[in-house]
Amino acid sequence: MYPDAKTELFEENVKLKYQLFNSIFITLPFSTIDNTGTLLPLFNEMCHEGYGKNKSPQEIFDTFSATYLAGSSEKEKIDIMFRFIQYVERQVVLFDAIEDAAFTQLNNLGGHGSLEETRDRAESSSLATELQGFLQNFRIRTVLTAHPTQFYPGSVLGIITDLTAAIKENNLGEIKTLLSQLGKTSFIKKKKPTPFDEAISLLWYLENVFYNVSGAISGYIQQYIYNNGTPQQPVLSLGFWPGGDRDGNPYVTSEITARVASRLRTSILKCYYNDIRRLKRKLTFEGVEILVAGLEHKLYRSVFYSEGEIYISLPELKQSLYEIRQLIINKHQSLYLDEVNELINKVNLFGFYFASLDIRQNSSIHTSVFGRIMEKIAKSDYRHKGYNNMSEANKIIHLDTLHHVVNPDDFDDEEVRSTLSSIAVMRQVQENNGEEGCNRYIVSNTGSALDILQLLAMLKMTGWENPPVDLIPLFETVEDLKESAAIMQKLYTNKKYSLHLEQRGNRQTIMLGFSDGTKDGGYLMANWSIYKAKEQLTALSRQYGIKVLFFDGRGGPPARGGGKTHKFYASQGPTIENNEIQITIQGQTISSNFGTPDTCRFNLENLLSAGITNGVFNKNKEQLTLRQRQLLERLAVLSYQKYTDFKNHPKFVPYLEKMSTLNYYARTNIGSRPAKRGVSKQLDFNDLRAIPFVGSWSQLKQNVPGFFGFGHALATFEKEDRWEEVKALYDESLFFRTLAENSMMSLSKSFFPLTAYMKDDEEFGSFWDLIFNEYKETRRLLLKLSGYTELMQNYPDGYASIKMREHIVLPLLTIQQYALHKIRLIRKCSYNDELLEVYEKIVIRSLFGNINASRNSA
Template sequence: MLRKPKIDRFNESVLSRYQIYNSIFITLPFDEISNTGVLLPLFSEICEKGYEENKNPTEIVGNFFKKYYEKPTDTEKFDLLFRFIQYIERQVVLFDAIEDATFPVVNNMDGRGTLRNIKEEAEAKNKMPELKAYLEHFKVRPVLTAHPTQFYPGSVLGIITDLATAIRDNNLNLIKKLLAQLGKTPFFKKEKPTPFDEAVSLIWYLENVFYQSASQIFDYIQDNIFGEEELNNQVLNLGFWPGGDRDGNPFVTTEITLKVADRLRSTILKNYYRDVRRLRRRITFKFVDKLITDLESKLYENIFLQSGRTTITAEETMSTLLEIREILETKHQSLFVDEINDLINKMKLFGFHFATLDIRQDSRVHHNVLSNIVEESLEMGLDIFPKNYNKLSEEKQINALSKIVGKVNPSLFKHEMSRNTLESIYAMKTIQRNNGEMGSNRYIISNNGSVLNVMEAFAMIRMCDWEQPTTDVVPLFETVEDLEDAHNVMETLYKNKAYAEHLKRRGNKQTIMLGFSDGTKDGGYLMANWGIYRAKEALSAISRKYGIKVVFFDGRGGPPARGGGKTHQFYASLGPTIENEEVQLTIQGQTISSNFGTPESCQYNLEQLLSSGIANNVFANEKDRLGKEDRDTMDRLAKISYKAYVDFKNHPKFLPYLERMSTLKYYAKTNIGSRPSKRGGGDKLVFSDLRAIPFVGSWSQLKQNVPGFYGVGVAIQEFVDNNEFDKVQSLYQNSTFFRTLLENSMMSLTKSFFKLTAYMQDDKEFGAFWKIIHEEYERSKAMLLKLTGYSELMEDTRSMKASIQVREKIVLPLLTIQQFALRQIQELNASKKEVDPELMETYERMVTRSLFGNINAARNSA
């Protein structure tokens, strides 16, 4: 029987189910206003018709109340609009749950990019030896971060999981109960989560999803590709940032870091204990029954022990499992050996650490800290730094830092940040003792722009009783300028004697992180992506020259504007000039729940990431090596778009527009993340202080999605005007990298809806600025359609487009309410009369509350 096209599977399994369950949902009475669910479809219809007739959000809301209410009071209006917000954000949850439930139906779990497909392709092309050789060293590392791009509290995530199961089982009675529960469960967090709260939320995914999915992938590779040969490469390992990411987050303390590491260890032990307990019911034979019983007891005992008091190690556990396997093979006809092998494979993947807890801090903080340490240590008479260190040239400072070793006591320093920074390094050593070296072995330097930035961190690590650190120093290059200079920075480091010796001890392997989010904010969409591509090429070349294996760690967000989009296609397109023995990337916010939230979606997307590296090497395509003319075209496109974006960013109305016409300042009020929504402490908005998430999110709330397309249209148009469009066509045909960029940009354009804010074109202050954005949207859309030959955006991915369209339709009334409230706030601020503070607070609360559903609805941006 022929498999139906993906769009048909989506319509049958997702869309039709949503229509059925939503019709049940909107009839459920959650409170005293029982007609909310009846009125919401009517409001949605008025919104759609209103925008078709070019009405603004204020007129649309006014028309609705005029048609369905007789002289409503302000209280009645506000009550109903807040009820609409509650319903809509829950409709998004319902749609999420349905997509989760039907993931294996809509997506071909054995199709292109899956392990089974890779194995069959390798067999067909006689490339099994090459595939095995590559899998002996290739790794994928997804790093879970708490960057707040999703607003679901843990209780709602639990309902999504249960709802997805009930939908999969067609359990209508349970579905109705869960929908009723959803209606009464609060979405809004009254207090900010702590970094530990964020860690606990993400550890849920490790425990309930990644533990099974990652081990199933490893089992498949071992059993079906390697067979009797032992696979001695993890293939998959997990990273973790909550509790270790100090960059801009004053709430991450050493105590929290150690607490999170303890939680990671106790959680993996709990998972092992459950597996061993099940195994004990099967392995009841002579010689092995006592071994497995003793192991069960020790694991149980250690789940609850605090750090430093553990009575079993990962090595001892592995040794016991190997002994049990040998006895089963030699004395019991290999009965239940597969189950033991599964647990051995899990131990290989997760050890006693579960996921590696990275430590991250900003280079500017390090510089300030080191200056304070120098001053205070000289005052205390400590012989660590030269007396004139702060007056030395940068080159001489680097030379001095290369020689620093010691055992400094953090408590001796008065400067709080100095104590905290040194304590975080000692915490890494503690974690390694308790959880193994993989527990915490990377120190990431944000905003890294120089050799000095790296050496300052390196020196601080070595002065913490760690002359030969078992940790990697990872510079993070983010801005356009830093990316261009990154290879020079690394070459100087490779030539530095102390640092070269450190790399030799670490297996001549250097991890380098590259930041998409801030790169896009700084340089625009095309330049950020091309800048990182070129930086990777230059870093690969310089690392190969010095015999260093470079590993790239990409800071990628959910939406294309933050480096997300079709991630596996992006990695598969990089070609041989970029080192890619490992794929490492951050997984953030809604990307965690959308791409890795269920065992099926997690396994599918991990396999897609694995296949991207394999496609790039085992099945390498010479077409993905950019020729000179194509490179020149890409370079020119990036430079033209960069100039357009920088001019736009420097427009005098850029920051005022974001501050007064968008939801930017309301992000801080949502209580979705533990860290502040901007870097600086001042009241005045400064571009460099803007965090990428509120920046990109604010454009998304306006349905303008500027960071995902601005400059693309201008760049291609210039080639058209110069009669050089054939050069862009050649690049598009020859480069999967360029095609992937444009497909992601099309996604950003598809999610834009300028009729929502069309009223702004008549604004005296911001009208001209709005038109600049709208013109570039229209230009980018026209140029992409011309280049691709499509009649509509995302023509090649109809099921994803259909999902986006359903989600956009769900949140249209929500966005209308948000814009209505923003307009009321603007009018109140412009009024010369005294403003009623209660009225202002109501409208501001309406804006804040409406942020939630729109961001959550964008989960398919990855």
């Protein structure tokens, strides 16, 4: 399809519909918002005209007030700002629903990247058998996290779902009713959600989207790729972090973990029960009917008449389904066989756990906890005295002498009790939900082999002799990524860990953090460092006979590893192990990329296709040449130096604190986690979480983490008269081209006229210029590199979506900057604390719509 055709489809199915339904919404008679619907379009137009004339947000709002709010008090002006925010965030919901409804018109679900296209390609290339073999050992794992990058409460998500369905059916009466409901539904969460609340929110997606889509994909693979045969393992699996992710979240307790695991089991049993009920209406055959009725009864009791008891085991459920299938084949002409097979596939996919509940904790917590455990052990066994003062090498040797059993109740220290209890609850979950219910423990900020070996020792100290748990190091910073291979070599050559790996099938999962990697090293260096680390870890693991699996911690925007994710995986060559694609999906990425059956299937199939492309169609593809590596290395180093100097600028942290919304993220009640890891009031860059860091740049419409340093690196090659080398790299390397295209997405979502007034600020003017100049240089050179005249020229519908969303939220952003300016004035002059609180509320409220509008960053 030509770009113009995609743009026309977008205009017809999204833009025009939005204009129509927004005109209905904006004229609805809401008693509490008076003439807001009339004034907002006028303010929006004034914003666009004002920025075109280099006016500041203050000048724009003051001009609007003088023109349309003459004689109004400050309180009345504040009221209209709040009402504008309310309207804009609802307009974003409307646009979300329209885009979701148009997804099948804008995307070919059977086209490039789909399983249908992949199967046809394999058959036409005589690779059908090879495709079957590849899928016997490959799968994708999507891990849902509760990271707070979307602000919609559950009630609003429900309206989006219903509105999407009504728009698909062109049901104008229902659309109008839902828009009225939307206008009267609160977007505010009066209190922070608990980790259990977050789990319940994400369970909706498991039950209503992933369950059926995963079953349908598995059924397609079984029927059309294996010709009704059965693969050795499911090609899909799900992971789950709410209730298990303890890193920096003191509200995740063992009790919460147990409750979430129990709810996951109840949810999957309820899904099976609903499927069995539907099958009961069809499987009315002799010998089959009684088996179905028996399953229905036992599942019903387990879901609705149970306080934790299960009245059917997983083997019993499987056995009954296999008997039903055999009877249908042998005696009933295979009637409804596909439906039975799909349910069997779901049971094989999800067991009694639905999604594996991952446990995660920071290495610094483990180090502290283990030290206190050793101090207590040393009081009764002098041989372990002085452990905490040993070198890392001696500590590793000393761990071999440990044969002690500890109990959480032996300790008064809450952090020790909590850490040991989290291990105990893993055993409990495995007993109730099966081993896969909770068999992964992730150690974030892994900086040494000792971080993993001490965890293994703690697992054994709790009486778990051969713990059925995968220990997963998470490497995040540029320095940790550089050391990752050396750390893993120490683990692979450690006798105790080697034995543990052998018991785990010689499979090692390694997690790599894009978000914190970018925060630490800048966009280009983070991505290149992860690529190199994967290559080194692949070579090392192959050397030791270990099957390595890479788990990527990704967010939505390119600055956090998002963007065109499937292209990133398709660009990895044979030097990077391709056994699984494991990724985190979070916040707006869940709702935008996996929130409906169509989007979920499209994106899951694209991930599968990316793995298949590498493992089947391009498995003999030439890897990066030495020359290309040298170019990438130099570009990354140049970018890293520029970003590091920027990060170390004396105005860097003060700029975020005083000029951005950073300090307001913690007050939004959108997630259970604190906004930073440390407890000190002083802002420490290293404690700052990636989400508020990236989000704050996004609110400024500067998107620094997605481009800063890239332009400098390209400009250096241009000055050295080596531009053709970079151009050749872009043309020949899908990996580099994908990075460039994703950076273009970050640039396209930047809007510097919003903050151009800062260039005249006495304290931060030159710092703003520094950012803006790098933006202009990066934009210029990426356009030159791609040959485009506009950013994202090869994704015209995506670009059109971004521009529409930016148009919708511009009034909100203007109000946010106006309020931030007022806050700075009030603080500078030390007057009217009551007014300060009001403007701070405006800033907090304005965060919501802007982040939600960025869902297409994923």
